[in-house]
Amino acid sequence: QAKQSRAGGYHFHSPALSRKLRERRLLEQDLRQAHAQQQFRLDYQPLVYLGSGQVSGGEALLRWHRPGHGNMPPDLFIPLLEETGLIVPVGAWVLETACREAARWPARMSVAVNVSTIQFRKPGLCEAVEGALRSSGLPAHRLELEITESVLLHDTPETLATLQRLRKIGVRIAMDDFGTGYSSLSYLHHFAFDKIKIDRSFVQRMAQDPNAKAVIRAVVNISQTLGIRALAEGVENAEQAEVLRQEGCAEVQGYLFGRPMPPEQFAALHARLRRPA
Numbered sequence: 610q611a612k613q614s615r616a617g618g619y620h621f622h623s624p625a626l627s628r629k630l631r632e633r634r635l636l637e638q639d640l641r642q643a644h645a646q647q648q649f650r651l652d653y654q655p656l657v658y659l660g661s662g663q664v665s666g667g668e669a670l671l672r673w674h675r676p677g678h679g680n681m682p683p684d685l686f687i688p689l690l691e692e693t694g695l696i697v698p699v700g701a702w703v704l705e706t707a708c709r710e711a712a713r714w715p716a717r718m719s720v721a722v723n724v725s726t727i728q729f730r731k732p733g734l735c736e737a738v739e740g741a742l743r744s745s746g747l748p749a750h751r752l753e754l755e756i757t758e759s760v761l762l763h764d765t766p767e768t769l770a771t772l773q774r775l776r777k778i779g780v781r782i783a784m785d786d787f788g789t790g791y792s793s794l795s796y797l798h799h800f801a802f803d804k805i806k807i808d809r810s811f812v813q814r815m816a817q818d819p820n821a822k823a824v825i826r827a828v829v830n831i832s833q834t835l836g837i838r839a840l841a842e843g844v845e846n847a848e849q850a851e852v853l854r855q856e857g858c859a860e861v862q863g864y865l866f867g868r869p870m871p872p873e874q875f876a877a878l879h880a881r882l883r884r885p886a
């Protein structure tokens with residue numbers, strides 16, 4: 610265990626390690642401030658029907674401009690939000706904000722919100738969801754919660770109860786980054802998931818790796834049988850889109866169709882797509 614000296618340094622640690630710990634502490638401090646001072650923003654990335662090109666909705670993605678450091682990638686700060694428990698209030702803010710902004714979109718469009726496994730296991734998630742729906746007026750079926758396979762890793766009565774409560778509220782549930790964890794398609798059926806988001810690593814390897822393409826094909830086919838929607842993540846070029854179309858994948862997301870963008874820009878994008886071609 611590290612012991613802090615009066616000078617603020619650490620005994621028993623190499624200089625590199627104590628620098629890391631110091632940076633981590635500063636990041637944690639800045640994250641607490643970020644929440645208190647409302648420095649977080651959401652970008653939205655379009656989810657698109659491959660057949661019609663219509664935007665089915667947008668995924669809310671957390672953005673943080675850290676003062677003096679610039680934009681911080683979520684993969685870097687979300688783990689720390691989880692470790693500190695800050696993910697609970699920040700996650701509630703994400704739900705509130707995403708629902709409020711999505712309530713102004715056309716009624717056929719839904720909003721997808723990422724829910725961390727930590728946030729899922731802590732009490733209060735269902736209340737936060739209900740609160741966000743109530744204050745925004747967004748109909749429950751237009752909110753989709755994205756959870757990852759690690760939620761199902763603990764197949765406890767609590768996990769099942771939370772999923773059932775969310776279902777009763779009427780929100781949709783999507784499995785994010787499918788294929789990177791351990792859950793099976795029968796599991797997703799058992800828990801009545803609405804959507805499977807096939808992880809972008811499969812889309813990226815698809816062209817060179819026949820196995821990756823076989824996985825996509827299998828997931829698309831079984832999802833059709835089970836009545837679960839399939840979306841492919843990380844579509845970056847027209848070749849990938851074409852293969853996915855051939856495989857019968859109905860929905861896509863990726864830089865080819867639109868990068869994550871600020872809410873005003875997202876509103877303008879769907880306003881344009883709404884006009885008949």
Ligand code: C2E
Nearest residue numbers: 669670671683684703723724725843844845862863864869
């Ligand atoms: P995710 O939920 O799988 O979100 C998709 C990520 O893929 C986003 O990264 C998006 O910018 C990126 N992406 C989209 N299209 C493409 C593409 O064509 N190519 C490539 N290379 N990447 C693409 P981002 O915004 O950096 O977010 C990373 C992760 O952080 C998210 O992965 C999600 O797990 C987490 N995250 C983001 N916002 C939130 C949030 O509000 N709450 C929670 N709990 N997690 C969040």
Ligand code: MG
Nearest residue numbers: 668723755785
């Ligand atoms: Mg996601």
Ligand code: MG
Nearest residue numbers: 785786806842
């Ligand atoms: Mg994903």
Ligand code: MG
Nearest residue numbers: 785786808809
């Ligand atoms: Mg991801």
